[in-house]
Amino acid sequence: MTYTLVGADGRSYESATPGTLGGYRRRRIYGRLDCPSALRAIARGEYVCHRVFFADEATARTAGYRPCAVCLPEKFRTWKRDG
Template sequence: MTAKHVWMLMGSDGTRYPSLQAAAFGGHRRGKRYGTLDCRAALQAIARGGYVKNRVFFLDQACAVAAGYRPCAACMPVEYRQWKTQAAL
């Protein structure tokens, strides 16, 4: 019998829930930003000993945006520029 990993994801309403499907994006709860799981900026912050206690995970971009998070400028520059343009309106 194989044990399945359960992921704790954040839903579009901001509540956490268990999921058998892995996260596609990671985020920072205090900074209200999200990005790819291999984001250089996030990995550097984790290596320095920060970030981890405020780390959240999302199934997709739609959930992250609906929960009030913005795209990361480092790993998602196109999405970040689009968000910044809309935020300025």
């Protein structure tokens, strides 16, 4: 099985390993795969066509995504303070 991930350059690539983080392409947000906010949006039928996955946090940040305020509040606060 292969998985489609987004690399540091923002481009999709195929991987034998699934991503560890999910993201929302339209708002350029990344977070945990079990993020309550993302799961609610997916349950409403939103978000899915803009969903992306990352191998790790460093890749998501380099690709220009920011941490989710809901599931990664400490990382979000640091990003906001330093941003």
